[in-house]
Amino acid sequence: MKLEEKLIANGQGHLLDMKDLSAEERAEYLRQLGAIDFDVINCYRHPMPEKRGKISPIKAVRTEDIERQRERFEEVGKGAIRAGKVAAVLLAGGQGTRLGADGPKGAFDLGVTKPVYIFQLLIANLLEVCARCGAHVPLLVMTSEKNDAATRAFLRDHAYFGYPPEYVRFFVQEMHPSVDLDGKILLEGKGRLALSPGGNGGWFASLQRAGTLAEFPALEWLNVFAVDNVLQRIADPAFLGATILSGMPCGAKVVMKSCPEERVGVLCLEDGRPSVIEYYELPRELAELRDGAGRLTYGCGVILNYLFSLEKLREIAGTTIPVHVAKKKIDFMNAEGELVRPQTENGYKFETLILDMVRLCGACLPFEVVREREFAPVKNRTGTDSVETARALLKQNGREL
Ligand code: UTP
Numbered sequence: 001m002k003l004e005e006k007l008i009a010n011g012q013g014h015l016l017d018m019k020d021l022s023a024e025e026r027a028e029y030l031r032q033l034g035a036i037d038f039d040v041i042n043c044y045r046h047p048m049p050e051k052r053g054k055i056s057p058i059k060a061v062r063t064e065d066i067e068r069q070r071e072r073f074e075e076v077g078k079g080a081i082r083a084g085k086v087a088a089v090l091l092a093g094g095q096g097t098r099l100g101a102d103g104p105k106g107a108f109d110l111g112v113t114k115p116v117y118i119f120q121l122l123i124a125n126l127l128e129v130c131a132r133c134g135a136h137v138p139l140l141v142m143t144s145e146k147n148d149a150a151t152r153a154f155l156r157d158h159a160y161f162g163y164p165p166e167y168v169r170f171f172v173q174e175m176h177p178s179v180d181l182d183g184k185i186l187l188e189g190k191g192r193l194a195l196s197p198g199g200n201g202g203w204f205a206s207l208q209r210a211g212t213l214a215e216f217p218a219l220e221w222l223n224v225f226a227v228d229n230v231l232q233r234i235a236d237p238a239f240l241g242a243t244i245l246s247g248m249p250c251g252a253k254v255v256m257k258s259c260p261e262e263r264v265g266v267l268c269l270e271d272g273r274p275s276v277i278e279y280y281e282l283p284r285e286l287a288e289l290r291d292g293a294g295r296l297t298y299g300c301g302v303i304l305n306y307l308f309s310l311e312k313l314r315e316i317a318g319t320t321i322p323v324h325v326a327k328k329k330i331d332f333m334n335a336e337g338e339l340v341r342p343q344t345e346n347g348y349k350f351e352t353l354i355l356d357m358v359r360l361c362g363a364c365l366p367f368e369v370v371r372e373r374e375f376a377p378v379k380n381r382t383g384t385d386s387v388e389t390a391r392a393l394l395k396q397n398g399r400e401l
Contacts, residue, residue, distance in 0.1 A: 003030070006038070007033065011183060020190065025191040026191065028192075029192070032177075032192070033193075040198070041176070041350065043323040043325050044350075052270060053271035054270065054271050055282075056268065056269045056270075056272075058274060058300060058364075060267075060300050062368050066368070073245065074237040075241065076240070076241035077238060077240030077241035077242075077244070078133045078237045080241075081129070081137055081235060084216065086137055086219070086220070086221045086222075086223060087137060087139070087140055087221075087223070088138070088139050088222075088223050088225065089140045089142065089222050089223065089224040089225070090106075090141045091200045091203060091227060091354070092105065092141055092142055092147070092227040093142050094144075094200070096108075098380050098381075099228075099380065103147070104151045106122070106151065108378065110378070110401060112391070112401040113401065114400075117158070117161075118227060119227075121230045124162075126139065126235060129235050132237070136163075136164055137167070138167050138215075139168050140170075140171065141155075144173050144175060144197040145175055148170065148172050171207050171210035174197075174202050174205070175197055175198055176195065176196065176198040176349070176351075177194060178195075178332075180330075181348070188333060196349055197351075201321050201352025201357065204222075204308075204313050204357070208317065221240065221243075221308070221309060221310065222307070222310060223236075224305075224306050224307075224354065226304035226377070229378075230376050230378060231397060232374055233374055239253060239305075239367050239369075240307060242367055248365045249309040249311070249361045249363060249364075250274070250358055251306065251367050252300075252306050252365070253302075253303050253367050253368075253374070254267055254300040254301055254302055254369070255374070255375050256371070257298075257299045257301045258371070260288045260296065261279075261287070263384075264301035264302065264303075265278050266282055266298050266302070267358070270359070273363075274358050274359060274361065274364035276355035276359075277298075286298050300366045306354065306357075312361050316361065319360055321353075321356045323350050323351070323352055325349075327345045327347070328345055330342070330349065376389065
């Protein structure tokens with residue numbers, strides 16, 4: 001079908017007005033129109049979450065099990081790193097709206113007496129592992145069209161914080177246009193769709209599209225992690241070893257929830273498959289349930305640090321993952337050509353989420369880590385999971401700020 005027919009058939013005929021665009025603007029606009037995934041956009045009609053399956057607890061490797069077997073786990077993990085089987089995938093395509101900083105979230109400075117950037121802390125953590133193994137892990141950084149140039153420039157200007165550039169790659173994630181409450185795609189300016197990053201669930205498709213994997217033919221495992229947990233251990237040999245030895249295609253670092261009300265997604269089984277249930281979806285009676293030792297039965301809080309087998313990722317690559325539709329305030333250009341910053345929610349954004357990939361893997365090993373040592377997310381300026389709480393945790397762990 002021709003682009004024009006496609007737009008009309010999908011109720012987006014209003015986008016065909018291209019008068020007043022220069023040849024250059026028109027070419028870019030046509031590129032954006034050609035990239036629209038209508039299967040995603042048309043999900044605005046079903047914004048309600050799907051009904052959940054039967055929930056049951058999942059068995060985690062607990063910290064005491066890990067300590068008992070640490071040597072064996074680490075040996076296997078280090079062996080995989082030395083053999084070039086492991087890459088680290090940094091998800092840095094988000095907009096960090098809650099933090100509200102200009103520029104990429106990883107370029108945020110957490111320092112007090114000197115600059116200490118988020119990227120710097122993450123790379124320092126990874127370099128520690130590399131030093132212990134005597135080998136470097138490819139660091140694959142996912143950006144979005146909104147922050148790609150700034151992220152590359154920032155890391156280059158800081159000499160990749162000591163990471164060898166030949167082990168660093170960038171790839172750009174997909175964007176989706178936002179729609180108004182009637183499903184009409186919004187414009188953010190003349191010849192420009194209101195695009196935003198399509199969530200962290202598309203990372204593998206974007207990585208495949210970029211062709212990066214072919215450069216590292218020995219890869220078997222990808223450790224995917226969020227940009228904002230500044231204490232996390234990346235390519236942690238014990239985590240790698242435990243997952244590899246478990247025979248499962250996926251592992252997830254988890255922290256035990258501090259209380260039933262804690263706002264963190266929980267890893268459990270849903271109809272026998274691993275699944276992450278958001279805190280607001282977990283029924284209260286399940287959230288409060290405790291085992292004989294008094295520990296929360298549904299206590300495995302995910303911290304967005306997953307290990308995936310590449311073989312499994314390739315196998316599930318063609319499977320569609322759910323599109324989450326979120327009602328948001330979206331800046332747009334009105335019929336008079338003026339930019340409007342709405343005070344109330346005026347449309348929908350579309351995202352796929354990495355946590356939905358865990359379910360597709362069929363089995364997942366929850367690997368418990370000590371919260372005070374490995375979980376310091378920077379989501380907000382102040383309050384919970386903020387610059388303040390992360391600084392305190394970094395200091396507690398001996399980092400100078
Ligand atoms: P969050 O869900 O915390 O989103 O992302 P965010 O964009 O960073 O922050 P807010 O919600 O706007 O305040 C969790 C991880 O997933 C990445 C983020 O960069 C972060 O590492 N992410 C999120 C992407 O890479 N792409 C996306 O489209 C969304």
